[in-house]
Structure formats: C-alpha cells, structure tokens
Amino acid sequence: MKPGLAGLALLALLALPGPRQALEASMWRHMVLQFPLLLLAGALLAAALPARARGAVARWNAHGISGLVLAGVVLAVLMVPRALDLALRDAGVELAKHAALLLAGAALRLSWRPAGRVVQGFFLGNVLPMTAVAGQLYRDAPLRLCNAYLLDDQARLGGWLTGLAALAALGWLGRVAWQLTRPEPGSP
Amino acid sequence: MLRTALLSTVLLLCGWAAAAWLTHGFQAWTDESARPRAVALHPVAAPAVPVQGPGVAAATLPALLAEGGGVTIADFIYTRCETVCLSLGGSFQQLQAALRADAQAGAAPGVRLLSISFDGARDDPAALRAYARSLGADPALWRFVRVPGAGPQQALLRRLGVVVVPNGRGDFEHNAALLVFDARGRMVRVFDLAEQQLALDYARHLARGPR
Numbered sequence: 001m002k003p004g005l006a007g008l009a010l011l012a013l014l015a016l017p018g019p020r021q022a023l024e025a026s027m028w029r030h031m032v033l034q035f036p037l038l039l040l041a042g043a044l045l046a047a048a049l050p051a052r053a054r055g056a057v058a059r060w061n062a063h064g065i066s067g068l069v070l071a072g073v074v075l076a077v078l079m080v081p082r083a084l085d086l087a088l089r090d091a092g093v094e095l096a097k098h099a100a101l102l103l104a105g106a107a108l109r110l111s112w113r114p115a116g117r118v119v120q121g122f123f124l125g126n127v128l129p130m131t132a133v134a135g136q137l138y139r140d141a142p143l144r145l146c147n148a149y150l151l152d153d154q155a156r157l158g159g160w161l162t163g164l165a166a167l168a169a170l171g172w173l174g175r176v177a178w179q180l181t182r183p184e185p186g187s188p
Numbered sequence: 189m190l191r192t193a194l195l196s197t198v199l200l201l202c203g204w205a206a207a208a209w210l211t212h213g214f215q216a217w218t219d220e221s222a223r224p225r226a227v228a229l230h231p232v233a234a235p236a237v238p239v240q241g242p243g244v245a246a247a248t249l250p251a252l253l254a255e256g257g258g259v260t261i262a263d264f265i266y267t268r269c270e271t272v273c274l275s276l277g278g279s280f281q282q283l284q285a286a287l288r289a290d291a292q293a294g295a296a297p298g299v300r301l302l303s304i305s306f307d308g309a310r311d312d313p314a315a316l317r318a319y320a321r322s323l324g325a326d327p328a329l330w331r332f333v334r335v336p337g338a339g340p341q342q343a344l345l346r347r348l349g350v351v352v353v354p355n356g357r358g359d360f361e362h363n364a365a366l367l368v369f370d371a372r373g374r375m376v377r378v379f380d381l382a383e384q385q386l387a388l389d390y391a392r393h394l395a396r397g398p399r
Contacts, residue, residue: 062192069196073203080210085219089346145218147351147363 004048010041011102027149028157030084032164035101042105049110057110067111068123074104075127079134081145088148117176124172128165135161220363223349224378231374235347237340239304241333242317249344250373252333258298259395260369261387264350264362266307267319272364272381276303277323279366279384284330286388298395299388301330302369306352306362308334308341348375370394 013019014037023034049057061067077083078097086093112120138158144151208214216222236248246252253260261283265273280301291297303320305311311319316332325332335341345352352362366379366387376394379387 060191060195062189066192066195066199069199073199073206077203077207077210080207080217082210082217082219082222085351086210144220144361144363147219148353150353150355150361 002048003044007041007044007046007048010037010044014038014041015098024088027084027146027153028160031078031157032160035078038098038101039105039108042102042107043109044105045102046106046109054110058114061111061114063119064111064113064115065119067107068115068119070107071104071111072123072127074100076130079130085146085148120172121176124169128169132162132165135159135163135165219349220365223363223365224380227349227375227378231370231376232347232349234369234373234375235340235343237335237344238337239333240313240336241331242313242320243327244331244333249333249335252302252331253369253373254371256297256300257371258300259371259391260300260302261391262302262304262367262369263364264306264345264352265303266305266360267311267315268307269359271359272362275381276364279381280325280330281323283384283388284324284326287329288326290392296395299391301325303330303332304344305332305334306341306345306350307360308336308338349378368394 014023014034020034022029023037024030078100083093083097087097088094115123135158138145138161139155140158141154145154211217212222212225216225234249234253236250238247239249239252244252246255261280263276263280265276280303283301287297287299287301290299305316311334313334316334320327320330320332323330335344344350348367350363352360355361364381366381366384367375368377368379368387368391370376377387377390379390
C-alpha cells in the first residue's frame with residue numbers, strides 16, 4: 001500500500017467514533033497511543049506530497065527548523081492537562097488537536113532528515129526533557145489533573161511519558177554514536 | 189533562511205497564543221482551575237431539568253433555585269460516596285451552622301444549601317431523606333434533590349461542568365466544588381472545596397443584594 005493511502009486509512013480509522021472513544025477513554029491511551037498514531041498518520045500523508053509541494057515547503061523549512069519548531073510547539077501545548085479535558089468535551093478543540101498532530105507528524109517527516117544531528121539534538125533536547133518532566137509531574141501529582149480521568153491512570157501515563165522520553169533519548173544517542181564511530185566509507 | 193526564521197517566529201507566536209488561550213493567560217493549567225474563571229466571566233444558567241427530593245415542591249431546578257429569591261450554594265454528591273462527598277458533607281454542615289448563626293443574629297435569611305445527587309438511579313427521595321437525616325440537615329436551609337432520568341441528569345452535569353467518572357470499583361470520582369447560584373438560577377461562581385468561607389461570604393454578599 002502506498003504511504004499516502006495508508007495515512008488516509010489510519011486517519012479514517014482514528015476518526016471513527018468507536019476507536020476514538022476507546023483511545024480517549026483512558027488518559028494514557030489518549031496521550032501515548034492516540035497522539036503518536038495521529039503523528040504517524042500525518043507522516044504517512046506527508047510522504048504522498050508531490051515533489052513540487054515538497055520543494056515549496058523546503059524553501060520555508062531550511063534545515064528542517066520550521067517543521068521541528070511546529071512539532072515542538074504542538075507537543076508542548078498538548079501537554080497542558082486542560083487540553084485533554086477540553087478535547088473530550090469541545091468538538092472544536094478535538095478537531096484542532098487532530099489537525100495539529102497530523103501537521104506535526106507531517107512536519108517531522110519533512111524536517112527530520114534535512115535537520116541533521118545538531119538541529120535534531122536541539123529539538124530532542126527540548127522536547128524529551130519536557131516530556132520526562134511532565135511525566136514525572138503526572139506521576140507525582142496527588143490530585144487529578146484531568147477531570148475526566150482517574151488518578152492511577154494519570155500516574156500510569158506519567159510513567160509511560162518518562163520512560164518513552166528516556167528510551168527515545170537513548171535511541172537517538174545510540175544511533176548518533178554508532179554513526180560517528182563507524183569507519184568512514186573509503187577510509188583505510 | 190530568512191523565510192524559515194520568519195515562519196518559525198510565527199509558529200512560536202501561534203503556539204504561545206494557543207497556550208495563553210488554553211490556560212487563561214497561563215493561570216489555569218487544569219480544566220478544574222479554569223472553571224471558576226470561566227464561570228465568573230460568563231455565568232451559566234441552570235437548565236430546566238426536573239428535580240425530586242424530600243420536601244421539595246418545585247418541579248424544576250430553576251424553580252427550586254428561585255424559591256424565596258435567595259442565593260443557593262450547591263454541591264454534587266451521591267449518597268453511597270465515602271470519599272470527597274464526606275468532606276463536602278462536612279463543609280455543608282459547617283455552612284449550615286454558620287447560616288443558623290446568621291438567622292439567630294437576626295440577619296435576613298437569603299442563603300440556602302442544595303445537594304444534588306448525580307446517582308439519580310439509586311438516590312431516590314427516600315435515600316436522600318435518610319442521607320439528609322444522617323448529616324443533620326435542616327430542611328429549611330439544606331435540601332437534597334436528584335434529577336430523575338439519565339438524559340436530563342447528563343445535560344445538567346454537562347452544562348455545569350461537573351465530570352463524573354466511574355472508578356471501576358462501583359464508586360465515582362468527581363470534581364467537587366461549591367457552586368453559587370443567584371435567585372435567577374444562574375451559576376455565578378465556583379469555589380474550590382477549600383474556599384468554603386469565601387463561598388459563604390460571597391453568597392451572603394450576593395444575598396444582601398445591591399445597595
């Protein structure tokens with residue numbers, strides 16, 4: 001299947017009331033499953049962009065900076081606990097959340113390679129500590145931060161966020177280390 | 189590069205604006221802390237849902253709130269609750285004691301208490317009567333009602349921003365707060381459970397009316 005079609009299919013599936021409610025019924029599924037799946041759908045859709053559109057985007061996206069700024073901003077705003085509650089009871093916010101995550105996924109796809117290690121490192125250096133700290137707060141908060149979710153759900157989400165942020169950091173650092181220590185092709 | 193810088197700046201500003209809107213100017217990070225601000229800015233009219241309760245003659249919630257032209261401090265409870273409703277009950281007992289002291293001091297009565305059950309299926313008028321008795325509620329000051337019918341009850345909770353989540357052990361988690369209604373049946377302020385005195389003073393002030 002072409003990535004564009006796969007992206008559309010995934011988006012359609014996520015937008016169906018049944019799967020959407022199932023994902024949003026729990027706080028950790030809302031953030032740790034639905035958010036990344038929407039990012040993935042956006043990334044798949046971006047792969048279907050024609051070359052001309054990519055060129056136009058690239059002119060506004062030197063070194064992938066604009067795209068990573070967009071993704072970072074979207075993830076930061078959606079980490080505010082109120083965003084989750086509002087998405088559940090306000091259709092406009094729910095729609096905006098979906099659109100923002102799709103855009104962020106597309107932006108990540110179009111920007112990651114052009115960004116190079118320095119910009120990637122800067123992006124991850126901002127987003128991952130933010131995620132880990134938010135996760136720690138969610139884990140330690142004695143009160144429910146979202147009216148719609150239970151306290152143990154919130155703590156579980158906190159654990160997931162911190163763990164995933166640590167894993168992503170280790171994964172990226174490991175990959176960079178592997179690339180740097182690999183002998184240059186053609187060198188003796 | 190210039191275009192990228194421009195676009196990045198615009199994106200950052202958009203993100204800042206979105207966050208400012210979402211958090212009421214970086215004041216309220218959770219929906220529960222945003223609710224009092226939103227209600228204070230835009231009072232919420234109580235929907236005309238039916239109510240039932242021991243000794244309650246009014247048929248709908250706005251009619252009940254309008255009775256006697258006073259101010260009502262309301263909370264949401266369910267009678268089987270063993271957590272936050274107990275502390276709400278304690279708060280309301282203290283509020284009732286303060287209102288009785290007001291009446292004995294000769295102040296015009298103007299503030300009443302109302303506990304609304306969100307477990308309308310179980311909390312019939314008999315259960316509410318027993319619950320009221322166990323809390324020592326004075327029927328003249330503190331009434332108990334349920335909203336019969338799941339549809340109207342959901343409509344009421346939704347309108348007033350009360351979120352009830354079953355916790356999987358047969359009980360409910362809910363955002364507990366003190367809701368102040370004026371005689372026109374509008375929810376004009378929401379106070380945190382810890383702001384009981386503030387809620388009482390505000391209700392007294394509102395009941396005295398403009399001078």
